[in-house]
Amino acid sequence: MSTDPGKLAESAALGLEGAAKLPTPAHHDEVVDKSRTLRGDAWRRLRKNKLAVAGLVWIVIIILIAVTAGLWVPRVLGDPTFIDTAKVATQSLNPPSHAHPFGTDTLGRDIASRVIYGARISLLVGVLAVAIMVVIGLIAGALAAYYGGWWDAVIMRTADIFFAFPWVLFAIILIAVLGKGFQNVFIAIGVLGWPSIARVFRSSILSVKQNEYVDAARSMGASTRRILFRHITPNSVSPIIVVATMSVGGAILTEAALSFLGMGVVPPTPSWGGMLSEARSYLFSAPWLMLYPGIAILTTVLAFVLLGDGLRDALDVKMKD
Amino acid sequence: MPPLLEVADLHMHFFTPDGVVKAVDGVSFSLEPGMTLAIVGESGSGKSVTALSIMRLVPEPPGKVVSGDIRFKGQSILALSAKEQRKLRGNRIAMIFQDPMTSLNPVYRVGKQIAEPLRIHKGASRKEAWDAAVELLTRVGIPRAAERARDYPHEFSGGMRQRVMIAMSLACGPDVLIADEPTTALDVTIQAQILELMQEIQARTESAIIMITHDLGVVADMADNVLVMYAGKPAEFGKASDVFYNPLHPYTWGLLHSNPRHDVEEKGKLVPIKGAPPSLIHLPEGCSFHPRCAYAREICRVVPPPLVDIADGHLSACHFSHEPEFLANAEYCFAGGR
Amino acid sequence: MFIGVTFILFLVRSPALVPGDPIRMIAGERNVSEAVRAEVTKEYGLDKPIYVQYARYMERLFKGDLGSSYQLHRDVKDILFDAFPNTLKLAGVAILIEAILGIGAGILSAVKRYSFWDVFVTFTTSILVSLPVFWLGMGLQVLFGIKFKQWGLPYLPVTHMTGDGSGFWPHVILPAFTLASVSMAYTARIMRSQLLEVQGQDYVRTAWAKGLTSRQVIWNHSLRNAMIPVVTFLAIDLGTMVGGAILTETVFNWPGVGLTIFQAVSNLDWPIVTGGTLIIVIMVMAINLLADISYAFLDPRIRYGNAA
Numbered sequence: 001m002s003t004d005p006g007k008l009a010e011s012a013a014l015g016l017e018g019a020a021k022l023p024t025p026a027h028h029d030e031v032v033d034k035s036r037t038l039r040g041d042a043w044r045r046l047r048k049n050k051l052a053v054a055g056l057v058w059i060v061i062i063i064l065i066a067v068t069a070g071l072w073v074p075r076v077l078g079d080p081t082f083i084d085t086a087k088v089a090t091q092s093l094n095p096p097s098h099a100h101p102f103g104t105d106t107l108g109r110d111i112a113s114r115v116i117y118g119a120r121i122s123l124l125v126g127v128l129a130v131a132i133m134v135v136i137g138l139i140a141g142a143l144a145a146y147y148g149g150w151w152d153a154v155i156m157r158t159a160d161i162f163f164a165f166p167w168v169l170f171a172i173i174l175i176a177v178l179g180k181g182f183q184n185v186f187i188a189i190g191v192l193g194w195p196s197i198a199r200v201f202r203s204s205i206l207s208v209k210q211n212e213y214v215d216a217a218r219s220m221g222a223s224t225r226r227i228l229f230r231h232i233t234p235n236s237v238s239p240i241i242v243v244a245t246m247s248v249g250g251a252i253l254t255e256a257a258l259s260f261l262g263m264g265v266v267p268p269t270p271s272w273g274g275m276l277s278e279a280r281s282y283l284f285s286a287p288w289l290m291l292y293p294g295i296a297i298l299t300t301v302l303a304f305v306l307l308g309d310g311l312r313d314a315l316d317v318k319m320k321d
Numbered sequence: 322m323p324p325l326l327e328v329a330d331l332h333m334h335f336f337t338p339d340g341v342v343k344a345v346d347g348v349s350f351s352l353e354p355g356m357t358l359a360i361v362g363e364s365g366s367g368k369s370v371t372a373l374s375i376m377r378l379v380p381e382p383p384g385k386v387v388s389g390d391i392r393f394k395g396q397s398i399l400a401l402s403a404k405e406q407r408k409l410r411g412n413r414i415a416m417i418f419q420d421p422m423t424s425l426n427p428v429y430r431v432g433k434q435i436a437e438p439l440r441i442h443k444g445a446s447r448k449e450a451w452d453a454a455v456e457l458l459t460r461v462g463i464p465r466a467a468e469r470a471r472d473y474p475h476e477f478s479g480g481m482r483q484r485v486m487i488a489m490s491l492a493c494g495p496d497v498l499i500a501d502e503p504t505t506a507l508d509v510t511i512q513a514q515i516l517e518l519m520q521e522i523q524a525r526t527e528s529a530i531i532m533i534t535h536d537l538g539v540v541a542d543m544a545d546n547v548l549v550m551y552a553g554k555p556a557e558f559g560k561a562s563d564v565f566y567n568p569l570h571p572y573t574w575g576l577l578h579s580n581p582r583h584d585v586e587e588k589g590k591l592v593p594i595k596g597a598p599p600s601l602i603h604l605p606e607g608c609s610f611h612p613r614c615a616y617a618r619e620i621c622r623v624v625p626p627p628l629v630d631i632a633d634g635h636l637s638a639c640h641f642s643h644e645p646e647f648l649a650n651a652e653y654c655f656a657g658g659r
Numbered sequence: 660m661f662i663g664v665t666f667i668l669f670l671v672r673s674p675a676l677v678p679g680d681p682i683r684m685i686a687g688e689r690n691v692s693e694a695v696r697a698e699v700t701k702e703y704g705l706d707k708p709i710y711v712q713y714a715r716y717m718e719r720l721f722k723g724d725l726g727s728s729y730q731l732h733r734d735v736k737d738i739l740f741d742a743f744p745n746t747l748k749l750a751g752v753a754i755l756i757e758a759i760l761g762i763g764a765g766i767l768s769a770v771k772r773y774s775f776w777d778v779f780v781t782f783t784t785s786i787l788v789s790l791p792v793f794w795l796g797m798g799l800q801v802l803f804g805i806k807f808k809q810w811g812l813p814y815l816p817v818t819h820m821t822g823d824g825s826g827f828w829p830h831v832i833l834p835a836f837t838l839a840s841v842s843m844a845y846t847a848r849i850m851r852s853q854l855l856e857v858q859g860q861d862y863v864r865t866a867w868a869k870g871l872t873s874r875q876v877i878w879n880h881s882l883r884n885a886m887i888p889v890v891t892f893l894a895i896d897l898g899t900m901v902g903g904a905i906l907t908e909t910v911f912n913w914p915g916v917g918l919t920i921f922q923a924v925s926n927l928d929w930p931i932v933t934g935g936t937l938i939i940v941i942m943v944m945a946i947n948l949l950a951d952i953s954y955a956f957l958d959p960r961i962r963y964g965n966a967a
Contacts, residue, residue, distance in 0.1 A: 166902030166943070169917070169936060172924050249789060256791050257906055261921065276794060280910075283801050290801070294794040301789035309785075378867055411870030418868075423861035426880055427960055428887075438869045473959040489869070 045314035052310020055303035062300060066119040095288055103288040105278065111288065114270035115296050121271050122252045122300065125186045129251040130244050132190025137197025138240075144198065145205035156202075159195035167192050168257065175263045185264045189251050200243050204236035238315035242308055249304030256297050272297050323395030324351035325529055326375070326414070326497050331389035333374050336382065340602035344370040344384075346553040347628070350546070352497065352529040359532045359544035359561070361576065365598045367553035368533045372499045375531075376416050377406045393497075412442040415490035419502040421482035425474035431485050432458075432470030438492045457488040461518060480511035484518065491522065498523075499531045504539065516542055537576060541565060549573050552599055552609040555628055559635035567648070569637035571614045574651045608640070616641070616650055738919060739935055746908070746915030750900040752835035753842075758893055761843040765850020765889075766882075772855070780847060787844035796837040796910035803833060834911040838904055842896050849892055853885040860884075887957045894950035898943040 046052055095103050102111035144155040162170075171188050178184040258264035259273030267274055272293040279289035330349050335342040345367045352358055360368040373379045375391055377398065391398045393414065398406060415438075418424045426434060435457055436450035445453065451470070458466035461484040474482060483503060490498060500519065504512035520543060523530055532543060540547055540561065547564040549557040549572065557570040568574055575594035596613035599605055605612050611621040620640055628638045641647040768780035857863065858881055866880045905917030912918075916935055923931035955961045 166899055166905075166917075166939065168903050168905050169920065169939065172905075172921060173932060173936065253789070253791055257793065260791075260793050260906070261909065262925070273791070276791070276797070280797065283797060287801060290794070290797055294791065294798070297791050297794065298786070298789055301791075302786060305785055305789050376868060378864070407870050407872065409870070411868055416868045418861060418865060420861060424865045426862040426866070426884065428884055428958060437871070441869070441871060441875070475960050486865075489865075 043314070046310050049310040049313060051306045052314070055306035055310065058299060058303040059307065062119055062303075063123060065116055066123055069113075069116050069120060095286070102292045103286070105275070105289060106282070111275075111292055114275060115272070115292050118270045118272040118275065118293065119296065119300070121182070121265055121269065122255055122297075125182075125189065125255040125265075126248040126251040126304075128186040129189035129193065129255075130247045132187065133193040133197050133247060133251075134240070134244055136191070136194035138201055140194060141198035141201030142205065145202040152202075155198070159198055162192060162195045167254070171254065171258060172261065172263050175258065182265050182269070185255055185258060186251070188258075189254050193247060193251065196243055196247065197240060200239045201236055204239060239312075242312040242315065245304055245311055246308035249301040249308065252297065252301050252304070323392065325354050325394060326352040327390075327392040328371070328375065329390045329392065331371065331374060331391060332387040333370055333379065333384060334387050335384050337602075342601045343553050343604065344601060345374060347389075348548070348550070348555055349389075350548055350558065352531065354496065354529055355523065355527045356545050357523065357530040357532055357543050358546045358548060359534060359540040360548045360550060361534060361537065361540055362550035362556075363535060363598050365552075365601065366550040367601075368550050369501055370553075371550075372416065372501055372531060372533055375497075375499065376410055376414060378410075378416075408442065411438045411490075411495075412493045413495050414497045414499065415493070415495040416499040416501065417483070417486045417490045417503050420506045421479060421486050422474075422506070424486060425482060427474055430471055430473055431477070434474075435470070435485065435489045435492055438489065442493050453492065454488070457491060458485070460522075461485070461488045461491075462514075463488075479507050480514060483507060483511075483515055487515075487518065487522070491526075494526065495528060497529045497531065499533070501533045502535070503532075505534070505536070512539075519543070549576070552604060553601055554609060555636070555638060556610065557635075557637045558628070563632075563635045567632075567635070568651055569631055569635065569642040569648065570639045571616055571650075572610050575613075608638075616647070736934070738931060739916065739938055742914055742916045742919040743938070745913060746901055746904055746917060749831060749835055749838060749904060749907070749913060749915060750897060752831050753838040753900055753904075754893060754897050756835055757839040757843045757846055757896070760839070761846025762850050762886075762889060764843075764847040766854060768847070769851045769854035769858070770877075780851070784844035784847050787840055790841065792837060792841055793906045793910050795840055796834070796907055799833050799837060800910070834907050834913050837910070838900060838907045842900070846889065846892065846896075850885065850889050853888055854881060857881050857885040887954065890957065891950050891954045894953055895947060898946035898950075901942055901946070902939040 100110045100112065102115060105111055105114070140155050140159070144152040170192055174188045174191070175184055178188065255264055255271070256273035256276070259271040260277045262274075262277065264273055265271040275293040276290060279286075279293070282289050328348055328350050330347055331345050332343070332347060333345040335344055348367070348371055350358060360371065362368050370379065370384075374384075374386065375398070386399060393409065398409065401409075425431070432451055432454045435454035436445070436447070439445040439450040439453055440447070455466045455470045458470055463469055463481060463484055469477075474485070477485060486503075498519075503519075504515050507515065516539060519530065522528070530543075532539065534540060544561040547557075547559065547561050548555060549564065549570065551572050556572045557564060557568065559569075564573060565577070568577060572594070579593045594613055599609060599612070605622075607623045608614070608617070608621045608626050611617040614621065618640075624640070626638045626640045628636050629642070630636050631642050764780045764784075768777040771777055862884075863876060863880055866876045871879070901916070903917065904913075904915055905921050907913065908915045908918040909921065916939065920932055920935040920939075923935065
């Protein structure tokens with residue numbers, strides 16, 4: 001049973017059941033081979049998990065739609081940002097219809113197309129933010145674990161602070177300082193999110209470091225650096241993948257929240273959060289404004305969460321249920 | 322006068338999606354006060370499940386007593402209601418487990434945990450139970466018992482923890498004490514102390530002990546009778562001296578042969594029994610031991626050997642145990658062996 | 660650590676880094692003459708170098724003075740004092756809801772594993788975790804506030820309106836529930852996994868072997884151990900809620916700390932931001948400390964350190 005409340009809270013924040021179990025190989029030679037068969041094994045197990053597969057499929061669908069959007073959306077559904085002033089009076093706030101499957105917004109723009117374009121933003125932000133998180137997290141985790149002592153204490157303490165804190169507040173302040181706009185959004189999210197990656201990476205390094213077979217390998221003459229590198233990488237890849245996947249979902253939610261508050265992506269660029277903010281005044285009169293972007297967020301994040309859950313189960317070598 | 326505890330042809334099977342696991346397949350023995358029965362076997366031989374069945378701690382489903390009976394003082398335990406079974410548990414029949422580190426609840430003081438069965442079964446007040454717990458701690462050899470009772474499990478060493486477990490099991494003065502590998506997780510020196518303690522207690526209280534172990538040294542020390550189990554079935558049963566000096570079953574030979582003995586002059590080779598225990602779902606045809614038996618013959622592959630009384634209460638489940646020439650194959654004998 | 664945080668905050672607030680001219684803001688957004696500018700600068704000490712400003716700030720801080728707002732011309736302290744209780748009330752109710760529903764759901768799904776309830780709870784928690792909190796808030800507003808009214812059912816007020824006579828509780832239900840929603844999911848998950856893990860432990864088996872009734876085993880042994888991390892999580896969550904309720908407060912127009920700070924940020928009213936964040940930081944650290952202490956209190960192994 002994990003007795004570290006911080007770790008537990010973090011695991012919970014990532015939706016992981018109990019403390020993250022790291023796949024520690026039973027003995028030395030397994031580690032090297034595992035990196036080859038682990039993927040095959042894991043893939044098989046993942047496929048069995050229907051929810052995770054559904055999540056993956058949905059993500060692929062959304063990515064496809066988002067990537068190809070430029071090609072067909074403006075023609076089929078209408079331009080997401082262009083306001084046709086001539087038609088505004090008649091077009092605005094129309095409920096869903098054949099021409100506009102999700103309806104139109106206050107300025108006559110087609111909501112479906114805005115939702116799709118919003119997907120591009122959300123996915124981009126998600127991926128980029130997580131990329132930043134991973135880079136910072138890996139460096140921080142590696143430094144903390146490798147050098148230990150003072151470095152470790154400082155880095156981990158800082159991580160704890162970041163972690164326990166209301167990120168919204170920090171994000172808002174950060175953005176207020178950096179300025180609004182697309183870039184700063186994912187930078188802000190990435191910068192705030194590194195602790196989760198750092199923690200996971202650090203503990204996988206530590207678990208390898210303290211494991212007996214490292215001593216065994218060392219007694220055979222391998223240098224410390226080589227050992228750590230060779231043994232850590234296969235070990236740590238799995239939990240980092242899981243955490244990263246879940247974090248994409250989290251990043252999308254954060255982006256939506258920031259845009260909702262007006263601190264994220266700037267209009268007229270469509271963003272799911274921003275659309276929800278616009279919808280506030282029309283909750284009663286035009287509920288479709290609120291409905292579709294919200295569903296988009298929900299399903300996309302859910303897909304990532306399910307996929308993350310599935311990956312965690314599939315990659316956990318020790319789990320036998 | 323019916324035996325204190327009697328297990329009569331017990332068959333306990335587990336019904337799993339992968340198949341039926343015949344964990345206990347035809348085990349019988351009886352216990353009288355002051356007696357010690359050792360149940361010996363490899364992992365998966367069914368010894369623990371037998372014990373858990375007596376305690377009625379086997380989850381049903383997926384487990385089920387398919388046939389047979391367990392009788393305490395003449396009355397069938399299986400026929401009792403859950404409530405009545407619970408009243409026996411920890412009270413008249415108590416059990417101690419293998420790993421004292423994890424078997425004690427880390428958040429309660431030791432005294433409280435020992436006092437718990439007293440409060441439940443005997444209705445003792447908190448003070449009465451606590452005082453009794455302190456006394457029990459003294460009895461199991463823990464110094465400064467009054468102070469130590471207020472400590473938590475993690476403040477004790479392994480051997481001390483096992484003593485606490487023993488104290489806990491003795492709280493209500495049980496007639497039968499079941500010990501599932503009580504010394505396996507402990508250092509060798511501590512092992513001896515714990516065994517000594519148990520014998521001492523038995524001498525004083527006349528309780529019967531079922532000692533489950535894979536360590537023949539423990540058996541030699543303490544047991545009156547020995548039951549050797551293999552793949553859920555009894556392989557050999559008899560008085561300890563009989564089983565040790567005149568083992569009848571090839572599996573027993575293998576066990577004796579693969580254990581280092583200190584008191585034989587010549588150092589014979591340690592010979593492990595080749596192969597691995599079979600899956601309890603897909604047991605071999607005929608005698609379950611035949612794939613690993615050096616002396617298996619045609620009949621062994623086809624006909625499961627019945628448990629037969631070879632000599633005055635010494636039983637064996639081998640087709641050839643009654644043949645003296647066959648018995649000469651026992652390459653290893655306890656006294657005057659090679 | 661504390662110093663680090665305050666320094667960063669202060670830097671952030673200094674005119675060098677931050678957009679918006681504080682002098683104009685203080686004077687009221689009109690074009691400011693040189694004389695007035697000079698005067699205001701002097702009064703606020705804006706002409707002194709940064710470290711001096713910082714020192715002055717810290718000095719006033721220890722006296723309990725958080726400075727005054729650029730925009731609102733009130734003491735930051737007062738502004739926050741007004742806003743704080745609202746947030747606390749909201750967070751308090753939310754934690755209550757979260758604890759009851761979350762723990763209950765977790766226990767239910769662990770005890771009746773693989774049953775309908777377990778599946779239902781797992782399903783719902785997955786969705787709650789992926790849900791944008793503010794969307795849920797809006798949805799609840801629509802459903803309970805507007806639609807119910809339409810359908811003639813008893814409805815709930817959707818914003819923090821005072822003076823409509825219905826009192827505190829009807830107003831707080833929707834926002835508290837919204838705030839609690841996501842955390843509820845986490846609580847349930849932790850409770851469930853802890854309970855399952857504990858039930859497989861040896862000491863639970865010992866408890867059965869002692870002849871305890873199933874209620875005694877679950878209550879005295881399983882739950883008692885499984886709850887420890889859950890309680891700690893709830894404590895930490897309280898801290899997070901206090902600081903992070905901003906989304907819910909915005910949706911429901913609840914005048915709490917989050918909303919206040921947010922508005923301040925939008926208005927570039929930095930003293931409020933600095934002061935407010937400071938307070939929140941202190942509160943969160945205090946609550947986390949309490950959480951750590953409570954953990955030690957509940958788990959004796961931590962209390963006395965690990966003896967052999």
